[in-house]
Amino acid sequence: MSDVATPAASAPPPPAPAPAPPREAPGFFYAALRIFDLSLGEMLWSRRTVFMALVVGLPVVIALIVRTLSGLGATMGEANGIPLTGPIIFGLMIWMFYIRFIVPVLAVFYGTSLIADEVEDKTITYLFTRPIPRGAVLVGKYFAYVLATVFVVLPSVVLVWLLISPIGASLGSTFPDLATDLALIAAGLAVYGAVFAFFGALLKRPLLFGLIFVFAWENFVLFIPGNLKRFSVAFYLQGLVPHAMPSDSAVSLVQSMFRITPGLWESLFWMAAIEVVFLWLAARTVARREYVLEQ
16 A cells, blocks of 8 residues: 655744834934925025026126226225225125125025925925924025025125225235124025015015015114114114224214114124024924915
C-alpha cells in the first residue's frame, strides 16, 4: 500500500507592519521659515520688483544730475540761509524721497498683497491645506517682503550717498550718517509693512485704504496741532531723522516743518510696538478669517 503524501502545513502569515506614527505638523517658526524661503524668490522676480527698481532709481538719477552740475562748477545755492553742501542735500533726499515716499509706497504695494494676492489668484487654498499654522503663512511672507525690499532699496541709498556726499565733504566723515540712514529705512520698511500686512489680511480692497493712509492720513495729522499725529508711523520716523542728518542746520530746517518731535527712545519704542502689534494682529486675522474666493 503506497504512502499518501500529506500536504505540508502552511507557514503562518507574516505579521502586518505596524502603522507609521502620524507626522507631527511643523512648528510655527519652522513653517514660517519654509514660507519665507518659498516667497522670497517669487518676490524678487515679480513685476512689483521691476516697479520697485524704477521707484528707487529716481533718487539715483537726481543725485547723478546734482553731481554732474557740481562737477561743472555749479553752486548748490542756499535754503533759508543754509549753504547746501552734499551731506545736507543727502539728508534732505533721505527724508523727502525715501522716508516720506519710497518706503511707505513700497510697503503699501507689497504689504497689502501678502495675502490679498493669494486670494485674488485663488492660490490661498493650497497654502491653507498644508499642515502648517495659517498665521505662519503671513509671517513668512512678511519677512520675505522685508528682505526683498531692503535688498533693492538700500543699494539705491548707497549709490545716492556715493554721488552726493563728496560735494563739500568726505565720504569717511559722512559714513556714520549713512549707517544710520540705512537702519532707519530698513526700520521704516518693516514697520509700514506690518501695518499694511494687517490691512491686506483684514480688508477686501486693502490697496485703496493703504494709499489713503499714506497720502491722506499721514500727511494730514503731521501738520495739525495736538496728539493725533501720534497715531501715524511718520511721526515716529521723523524722531529718528535728525540723528541721520549731517548738521544742526539741516536738523533745524527739517524740524521747523513740525510742531512736536518725539525723542529717539520714544520713537524706537513705539515703532517696535507698532511692528509687533500689527504683525500679531495680521497673523491672528489670517488664522481666524475665512477667505471666500470669487468665481
